[in-house]
Amino acid sequence: MKKVLVTGSLGQIGSELVTRLRKDLGLNNVIATDLRKIEGSPIVEEGVFETLDVMDQEAFLKMAKKHKPDMIVHLAALLSATTEKNPKLGWKLNMDGLINALDVAKEIGAGLFAPSSVAAFGPDVDFQNTPQDTFMHPTSMYGVTKVAGELLMNYYYTKYGVDTRSVRFPGLMSYKTEPGGGTSDYNVDMYYQALLKGEYECYLKAGTYMDMMYIDDAIDAIVNLINADSKKLKHRNAFNLAPFTAEPEMLATSIRKHIPNFKLNYKIDPVRQAIADSWPDHMDDSAAREEWGFKAKYSLDDITEVLLRELTIKFK
């Protein structure tokens, strides 16, 4: 992989991925794109940046032909809570955006990475060690778009030979972008509020388990998967990734090792609680380990240390 075009590059994953790829591949070999420009953002100012609406197939193709990437990383999508508030918009953006990206990849002969999510599973799977290959009956619209996306990527691989690759991300934890739009967002917001107010009102119940992962491990996973030997990949839809599982009280306990008086309160949001209740507690990610050597470095306590340190600097 020599040249990459990234959509949604100002989001949680995009902003960190573009920074990493610019280091690995050089400034001119990473084409960062997003719907709009954020003046002053290093993603916009420090390398190649273009505005791109992924719903505009013609503009997408024109840009890809101009830059000739060998890999498209398609990250422009709505998250679970936002999609549940506006299901038709979520379906439209997530599906039309993905099929446009797939068509562009097919047309210019590039590979395509687009993330799936733990949300692709529904309540009828085993919630412990959820297998790589099992029922996919999600009950949220976001989950529906993720399963449909996985199938679509598989279809473009088998029908047209597009080199599609994907992972099912758990709840990601990061500090550079503000949380918003996801069901797992409390796992970042709790750290913001712990520093700003010393307390947090959590919208999910104690005991709501889901897998989590630090952003650097997520970025490593994308880079390793897009560079993996194609012949070794048996799965073309999406690999389960699940470094560790956690619930709100566990995050609070980890935060109290640094902020002993931190208080965790609850005010349940029924929409996000229902989404979280339909997700597995812990996925089995052995296929990712076996087929392309996935391995995460950060534990919950490691992440707590980094997030509290970096957010303290950010808030100064």
Ligand code: AKB
């Ligand atoms: C969300 O909560 O919507 C995302 C996800 C797990 O896909 N972070």
